[in-house]
Amino acid sequence: MSDRKGLNRQLFWLYEGHGTWPFIFRWAMLIFDMVTIVYFLWAPFEARGRTHFIVDYLIGGVILLDLLSRLYIARHKHLFFMKWINWADMIVVVTMFAPLLVSNFAFLRVLRAVRAVRAFTFVKRIRVLTPFFQRHERIIDKITNLVVFVFITAALVYALQVGRPGSDVHTYIDALYFTVTSLTTTGYGDVILEGQLGRFVAILVMVLGLSMFLQLLRAIIEPSDKVECECEDCGLLLHDRDAVHCKHCGRVMHIDTRGQV
Numbered sequence: 134m135s136d137r138k139g140l141n142r143q144l145f146w147l148y149e150g151h152g153t154w155p156f157i158f159r160w161a162m163l164i165f166d167m168v169t170i171v172y173f174l175w176a177p178f179e180a181r182g183r184t185h186f187i188v189d190y191l192i193g194g195v196i197l198l199d200l201l202s203r204l205y206i207a208r209h210k211h212l213f214f215m216k217w218i219n220w221a222d223m224i225v226v227v228t229m230f231a232p233l234l235v236s237n238f239a240f241l242r243v244l245r246a247v248r249a250v251r252a253f254t255f256v257k258r259i260r261v262l263t264p265f266f267q268r269h270e271r272i273i274d275k276i277t278n279l280v281v282f283v284f285i286t287a288a289l290v291y292a293l294q295v296g297r298p299g300s301d302v303h304t305y306i307d308a309l310y311f312t313v314t315s316l317t318t319t320g321y322g323d324v325i326l327e328g329q330l331g332r333f334v335a336i337l338v339m340v341l342g343l344s345m346f347l348q349l350l351r352a353i354i355e356p357s358d359k360v361e362c363e364c365e366d367c368g369l370l371l372h373d374r375d376a377v378h379c380k381h382c383g384r385v386m387h388i389d390t391r392g393q394v
Contacts, residue, residue, distance in 0.1 A: 193226055291307075297327050
């Protein structure tokens with residue numbers, strides 16, 4: 134951080150540094166993310182009033198400042214635009230500040246839910262909770278990805294099906310219900326999607342969702358005494374938490390660990 138000066142140095146300290154204020158700042162951003170995720174899952178599907186638009190502009194302003202700040206402190210700007218989470222934030226900002234231009238795509242605000250993935254990364258840094266997250270990191274990571282996938286897919290189903298003649302999707306809950314029943318292959322058949330596009334979406338839900346669900350089951354079944362740390366020589370990914378050498382090729386491993394708990 135020695136080569137950073139002025140505002141860049143201060144912002145980098147808040148986002149990546151250590152100390153009381155960076156800790157408070159990251160917790161504040163984490164709480165903001167969780168609150169806005171809940172708001173976005175509800176707001177686009179209800180009647181919109183003046184108060185809603187004011188809240189939209191305020192939230193959009195915070196997201197925009199956060200986005201610009203992270204871009205400002207990024208050492209390699211081109212890599213910033215290669216991260217899909219940043220593109221999701223940019224789409225959300227557009228839908229917040231241009232509701233008349235993109236009113237039909239308001240459901241894209243639910244992309245804010247992908248911030249739950251970044252929130253998980255932050256929580257892992259918390260010293261008090263680190264041992265728990267180290268033991269269950271893969272399981273929590275898979276659960277987070279699955280939940281984000283379910284909510285975003287439900288929003289897509291809602292946007293494509295609500296108001297269509299013969300559609301059984303009338304509320305976001307209907308879309309969420311269809312997504313979960315398709316994901317679990319329960320298939321009650323009381324809610325179906327209309328048209329060829331609807332069938333294509335249903336196929337995506339079942340194929341992609343089921344694969345993510347199987348990954349979650351795999352993470353639960355696999356031994357919990359393993360940690361992900363890819364060997365640079367042979368590529369072996371899972372190792373014992375206290376491993377010093379790779380069991381496959383013998384390379385010295387440097388696994389970040391706080392010891393057995």
